[in-house]
Amino acid sequence: MIRHIVLTKFKPETEEDxxxxxxxxxxxxxxxxxGAHNFIGGRSDSxxxxxxxxxxxxxxxxxxxxxLKVYAEHPEHRALGSQIVExxxxxxxxxxxxxxxxxx
Numbered sequence: 647m648i649r650h651i652v653l654t655k656f657k658p659e660t661e662e663d664x665x666x667x668x669x670x671x672x673x674x675x676x677x678x679x680x681g682a683h684n685f686i687g688g689r690s691d692s693x694x695x696x697x698x699x700x701x702x703x704x705x706x707x708x709x710x711x712x713x714l715k716v717y718a719e720h721p722e723h724r725a726l727g728s729q730i731v732e733x734x735x736x737x738x739x740x741x742x743x744x745x746x747x748x749x750x
Contacts, residue, residue, distance in 0.1 A: 647748045648708040650717075652730075653700040655740040660733040662689070665702055668729050675722045676706050681713030699735065700742065707748075714745065 656665060669687040676685040687704025690697050708714040717723055734740030 647750065648711055648714050649746045649748050650706045650708060650714060651703065651744040651746070652705075653703045653742040654730055655699040655735045656702055656733050657735050657740075664733065665689075668726055668733075669704055671722065671726045672704060672706070675717070675720065675726070678722075679713065679717050679720065681709035682717055683707045683709075699740075 672687065673685040676682045684707045685704065688702065690701050690703065706717070708717065730741060731738050
């Protein structure tokens with residue numbers, strides 16, 4: 647399984663409703679793609695408070711690297727990803743992406 651993790655430092659003026667809409671779109675896309683599961687996303691409420699401005703994140707699990715590739719190349723993903731970058735502080739510099747292979 648591949649766990650796709652995306653952290654975003656959104657611009658301060660980006661409204662929570664806009665972020666929620668982007669995440670809703672990603673959740674819907676996850677449901678459409680075979681091999682994609684368990685979308686979860688939202689705003690951090692960590693008691694540690696060491697987010698360093700990366701206050702929003704989402705996670706999607708994929709059955710394989712090939713499934714992640716299908717998602718990454720999907721037109722809806724590209725459109726939603728563009729919205730994230732447009733609203734991130736510093737553009738792409740306000741986005742962190744990690745893909746971890748999780749052994750069962």
